[in-house]
Amino acid sequence: GAVVSQHPSRVICKSGTSVKIECRSLDFQATTMFWYRQFPKKSLMLMATSNEGSKATYEQGVEKDKFLINHASLTLSTLTVTSAHPEDSSFYICSATPSGSYNSPLHFGNGTRLTVT
Amino acid sequence: SQKIEQNSEALNIQEGKTATLTCNYTNYSPAYLQWYRQDPGRGPVFLLLIRENEKEKRKERLKVTFDTTLKQSLFHITASQPADSATYLCALATGAGGGNKLTFGTGTQLKVEL
Numbered sequence: 675g676a677v678v679s680q681h682p683s684r685v686i687c688k689s690g691t692s693v694k695i696e697c698r699s700l701d702f703q704a705t706t707m708f709w710y711r712q713f714p715k716k717s718l719m720l721m722a723t724s725n726e727g728s729k730a731t732y733e734q735g736v737e738k739d740k741f742l743i744n745h746a747s748l749t750l751s752t753l754t755v756t757s758a759h760p761e762d763s764s765f766y767i768c769s770a771t772p773s774g775s776y777n778s779p780l781h782f783g784n785g786t787r788l789t790v791t
Numbered sequence: 792s793q794k795i796e797q798n799s800e801a802l803n804i805q806e807g808k809t810a811t812l813t814c815n816y817t818n819y820s821p822a823y824l825q826w827y828r829q830d831p832g833r834g835p836v837f838l839l840l841i842r843e844n845e846k847e848k849r850k851e852r853l854k855v856t857f858d859t860t861l862k863q864s865l866f867h868i869t870a871s872q873p874a875d876s877a878t879y880l881c882a883l884a885t886g887a888g889g890g891n892k893l894t895f896g897t898g899t900q901l902k903v904e905l
Contacts (some may be wrong), residue, residue, distance in 0.1 A: 680834070706891065715800075717880065718835070718895045767834045771891045777823055777842075777884060778891055782834030 675701050678770050680783025687758055687790055695753045695786045697768030703748035704770035708780065709741075712765040724751040748773065758790040793818040795883060795896040803902045804871055812866040812899045814881030821883040824857055824864050825893065829878045838879075839866075871903045 677700040687693050697707055705726045710718040722743055723731040730743035740762075742754040751770075755762050765787050769780040798813035814824070823842045827835035841848045841857040841864070848855045854867040868875050878900045886892030 678834075708892070710895075715900075717897045720892070720894065723892060765832075769834070776891070777840075779825060779837035779840055780835075780891060780893060782836070784834045785832070787832070 676772065676781045677701055678768065678781045678783040680768055680786055682786060683784060684787045685789070687788070689759055689790055690757055692754055692756045693758055693788060695755075695766055695768075695788075697751045697753070697770070697783055699749045699770045699772075699781075702770075702772040704751075705748065705773040707745060707751040707768055707770040709743065709751075709753050710767045710769065712767060712785075714765075718767065721753075726751075755788065758788070760790045763788055763790045793894075795819070795881065795894060797879075797881060797896045797899045799899055800897070801900045801902070803904060806872060806903055806905050808871055810868040810871050810875070810901055810903070812879050812881075812901070814864040814866065814896050816862050816883060816896075819862075819883050819885060819894075820859075821885065823884050824855075825882045825884075826853075826855055826864075826866050827880045827882060827895075829880060829898070835880055868901075871901075873903050873905060876902045 679698045681696045707724040709721045721736045724743045724745040726745045732738045745751040767785040769782045771778045795816045825840045826838045829835040839855045852869045856865045878898045880898045881896040882893040885894040
């Protein structure tokens with residue numbers, strides 16, 4: 675149980691275009707989902723907390739107008755990288771826990787490798 | 792400043808030996824600490840959670856200790872196997888009032904050799 679599906683797994687886009695990444699909890703509802711970014715051989719950096727039905731909470735230094743997060747249902751959060759540039763190329767990973775769980779492990783998707791050319 | 796550091800970026804050990812990974816943190820007071828495994832190109836997978844009032848936790852060949860005075864957690868894999876080769880990440884609960892917000896350490900890449 676507790677499977678998180680992330681789509682697409684890889685995407686290549688041209689500079690200036692926007693890319694949407696989906697994160698779905700397949701067998702549980704998630705009021706909160708988290709979006710992380712990971713550079714090669716580096717740790718995961720939390721970008722934002724996605725809250726169902728309300729605005730996302732962004733970490734310091736993360737541009738909310740650049741990384742748009744929408745959490746329209748209890749099983750889906752999306753991250754849109756707007757006007758992508760080569761420096762946005764990275765591995766983006768989402769995670770979630772079942773609604774109502776507290777101090778619990780996170781269940782991660784398998785990440786999206788974004789390459790901006 | 793707040794930091795979560797894992798002892799070494801890479802650790803090579805021989806099959807059958809015990810691997811010991813270290814996670815040290817400063818300027819945090821986490822209610823619990825977690826360890827994850829990450830394989831290349833994949834998302835992290837949860838392994839163990841230990842709470843601040845617990846000293847030790849075990850699961851099969853894995854053992855985690857948590858010393859809130861030293862601000863350190865040790866992660867042990869006994870009878871290591873090549874299949875244990877992966878990056879291991881420690882993570883602290885850093886959300887206000889608890890919750891599920893995690894901050895991750897720098898990671899240790901473990902390689903178990905035949």
